[in-house]
Amino acid sequence: MKKLLNFLHQLFLRPSTRIGLGILVTGGFLAGILSWQGFNTALKATNEEAFCISCHTMHDNSLQELKNTVHWSNRSGVRAYCADCHVPHDFTDKIARKIQASREVLSQILGDIDTREQFLDHRIVLAQREWARFEANGSKECRSCHDYDDMDFEKMKPAAREIMRGAAERDQSCVSCHRGIAHELPDVKGGHNPAFDPLRSAASSQSVQSGQTYYLAAPQELYAEETLERKIGHIEMATAVKVLETKGDAQRVELLLWRKNKGYGRVWYSQFGLNITNAILEKEVSRDAQTINVLDSREDALTGLEWQQVQVAGWIPKNNLIDSQEPIWSIARSTYNTSCSVCHRQPQEAHFDANTWPGMFNGMVGFTNLDNETAKVILKYLQNHSSDFSNATH
Structure with missing residues (x-):
């Protein structure tokens, strides 16, 4: 070991007694060139x-x-x-x-x-x-x-x-603005927006009284029984529901909405003549007279379609209701103003009516990385603050 250390000391630390300084410098220079050339060659190869x-x-x-x-x-x-x-x-x-x-x-x-x-x-x-x-x-x-x-x-x-x-x-x-122009965009449908977390926290502490109207702080499945086993529909976020009773970890709620009297009529809307989706019922119950009550029927003069006011009661997990839509709209408004103004100045909410907004919004949302839940809430916010609900001029 001692001999090895002496050899290394002689090789690297002591001046050479056999090779001239000029040869050492020249050799080092050439070695440096070869090393640099090798490095550049490897760098270029990894760029191909x-x-x-x-x-x-x-x-x-x-x-x-x-x-x-x-x-x-x-x-x-x-x-x-x-x-x-x-x-x-x-x-x-x-x-x-x-x-x-x-x-x-x-x-x-x-x-x-x-x-x-x-x-x-x-x-x-x-x-x-x-x-x-x-x-x-x-x-x-x-x-x-x-x-x-x-x-x-x-x-x-x-x-x-x-x-x-x-x-x-x-x-x-x-x-x-330009994403997905060379490769497909990531699928963010299952993504989670942490901005909604305070809503769920508020819902967990919300005092709920039977007979009062509240709003869903998150999308929820609608069930036939308090055991929450047989699904009969899906309710969108911010939808108004009337609480009928609470049993254990479930609450029985009532939906009062509108549907088009065509096909199965599974999609239910918040207003007559306006395509603001609030709930989607399962096919097997959407025309079940024992489950669905039809309260009113009228024709939409613009489309000639018959619309029905319908009512259904079902069960949802408790601790998912808040007493105002405004916290939901606040998040949607902020996200719309930030995410949708990156490429250009976004239209004012009242610039379009509720039935025009879906086509306009769906044409824009593909250029963002909004998750599916957030996109739905923003569209619902825009529809509920559209020209149908505003006296503002544009």
């Missing part, structure tokens, strides 16, 4: 598309999605490769991204995203990381091709021209 899709997860998922977009094939013949979007062009940022990407490589090796199902489960996490990176750097990689200074706004369609000019004035990140 062949490397990116060498694992079947990327080849079978991301590549196949890219092939269906204009970034793969278009009239100009210019293609965007993986590294063009996902590898920063600046050297320092590029190295940082390479280090970050090592965890994705590790996940592939460990089999965390080895199947299509696993990839879809992880897609929201992967997408949010890239969205955050693009937001932080102003979508620098996108703008190496699509720069605001080089855009001819007069050649755009009028609606796009207005939006893009506003984005250019704010120097807005491209990914704020």
